Amino acid sequence: MATTLNASGSGAKSSGGLLSKITNNQVILGYLFILPSFIGFSLFFAVPAIRSVIISFHQWNLLSDAQFVGLENYQTLISDARFWDSLRITLTYVLWNIPLQTLLALGIALLMERVHNSSFLRSIFIIPWLLPNVVVGLLFLWILDPTLGIFNNFLQAIGIERQPFVGSPDQAIPTIAGVNIWRHTGYTAILLFAGLKTIPKGLYEAAQIDGANGWVQFRRITLPLLRPVLAFVLVTSIIGSFQVFDTVSIMTRSAGPAGASRVIIYYIYEQVFARRINMGVATAASVVLFLILATVTLIQIRYFRAGRSDLADYS
Amino acid sequence: MAKISAATLTKVNYKQIGLWLIIGLLVFIVLFPFFWVVRTGLTSPRALYRDTSSLLPVDPTTDNFARVLGILDPNRLIETGAPNISAGTLNFWLYVRNSLIVAGSVAIGQTLFSAMAAYAFARFKFPGRDKIFLIYLTGLMVPGIVLFLPNYVFVRQLGWIGTFQGIVAPSILMSPFAVFFMRQFFLSLNRELEEAALLDGASAFGVFWRIALPLMAGPLLTLGVLTFINSWNDYLWPLLIGRDDSVRVLTVALGIFREQTPQGSPDWTGMMAAAVVSLVPTFVLFIFFGRRVVDSVQFSGFK
Secondary structure, three states: OOOOOOOOOOOOOOOOOHHHHHHHHHHHHHHHHHHHHHHHHHHHHHHHHHHHHHHOOEEOOOOOOOEEOOOHHHHHHHHOHHHHHHHHHHHHHHHHHHHHHHHHHHHHHHHHHHOOOOHHHHHHHHHHHHOOHHHHHHHHHHHOOOOOOHHHHHHHHOOOOOOOHHHOOOOHHHHHHHHHHHHHHHHHHHHHHHHHHOOOHHHHHHHHHOOOOHHHHHHHHHHHHHHHHHHHHHHHHHHHHHOOOHHHHHHOOOOOHHHOOOOHHHHHHHHHHHOOOOHHHHHHHHHHHHHHHHHHHHHHHHHHOOOOOOHHHHO | OHHHHHHHHHHHHHHHHHHHHHHHHHHHHHHHHHHHHHHHHOEOOOOOOOOOOOOOOOOEOOHHHHHHOOOOOHHHHHHOOOOOOOOOOOOHHHHHHHHHHHHHHHHHHHHHHHHHHHHHHHHOOOOOHHHHHHHHHHHHHOOHHHHHHHHHHHHHHOOOOOOHHHHHHHHHOOOHHHHHHHHHHHHOOOOHHHHHHHHOOOOHHHHHHHHHHHHOHHHHHHHHHHHHHHHHHOOHHHHHHOOOHHHOOHHHHHHHHHHHOOOOOOOHHHHHHHHHHHHHHHHHHHHHHHHHHHHHHHHHOOO
């Protein structure tokens, strides 16, 4: 039968099958087919991942030879107030960004499920996600401009004071978070919508017969069964959120008013470009970021038991 | 009986109306910024301050587009008394070309080479196959910045700073997501056709090229469109590698345009016209392949 070459099969049998006449060539063919991707992966994923850690133990300005300094770069980070600030600012950004975006997206996903055939709506809601961050940044910089922006004109028209938005240290990070919520909510909603579609309708009907109201159904059926998709959405969007850079660099200049928008990636960028080149400190900071992201992801996977769906409990 | 159903009907209607009002508001929030960027791009720079709330372009003109595309000398506009105009000649045609070269070659290369790898993972048996695939997948979890810095050093050592090779190198040969995406589709492909072709004496590469790939035209197209859009939107990597005019892509050009425009009174009309130019390819792709993109997003939620 045709199962001979089934890819998932560590236990695939090697007997029979018409493809077997090239079985002897399969090893060579296999390696030939993966060769280009393997070169790409080795040179630009595997080697640099390791090299990042190695560089972080060196002092290096790219012009002269790298010098091994042990943990000195990490000590530099620990004693640099700007680094701690950048961590605090990034965390603030994530806390503005993720809860609002996820709740909004969940609301929209539930809304789309109520509407008959929402494929046109989904196409509209995906648009912001397709745009370059740079363009999104410019667009909202103009819309939110303190003196000329249409949004401030609107606020004034309904009797609210004009706001400085990215021009003020207090509002810069929430504003940028809002802009990225605009860009990502539709995308997130579509992911959650796809998750909602997998929940068997029969469960809701049964719950209705048992007299469960809408809220109870949401708590007891929708949320638990949406958990794997929700976990995926949260893990990927939190990882993305921690790495915010493009919109920050477009909407604010040199880390914003009083350095209020110096997020972690911007801090790293400064180590390489805006100031004296310091590859060691830059890579050390990127390794720290990686460790933070790995920890956050592991905690979430534990908490959500992401791989398992509760659907199994019902069947 | 009739009375009851009428009452239910009105109740449902109120609910439906409320639902559609919320949807209408959401659609407005999504689409209004696009309308506004076009409106501003078509507004004469001399008239920009006259009415900042007018929904239509004030003193409509295509000068801004002509200016950012290098057709109209900005100094001629400055002579006519237009304030806040970047005097430097802009050539967004060049940046459009550069972006097309980068995004086009990455989309073709990454899709083709990832599909080849995916086909090998799905169809051939060779030592280490599953291990290599698993290692590829871990690449999905490493944050971009961890790779950017050593990759920057590597590209610099190759002498590729300021070249197209340097910009496309890390993404043209593969992406872990692309390999994973295509493997799923090849696994679901019925292998009878491939076996029949082999029986007729076709080579393994011939089977891949003439049978498996054409059957996968849909997923390949989706992947190509997504890869193109992602590459078109990239900012930090091309900013590290290619600030030079000859290889500067659109996103980097927009960023530099924004840096150069005066702090107090930016060249809004020019920037908005340039933003519109940079959105055209995305919208063309969206109109033709929007549905595919939505479907692929739904797919990626289940990986």
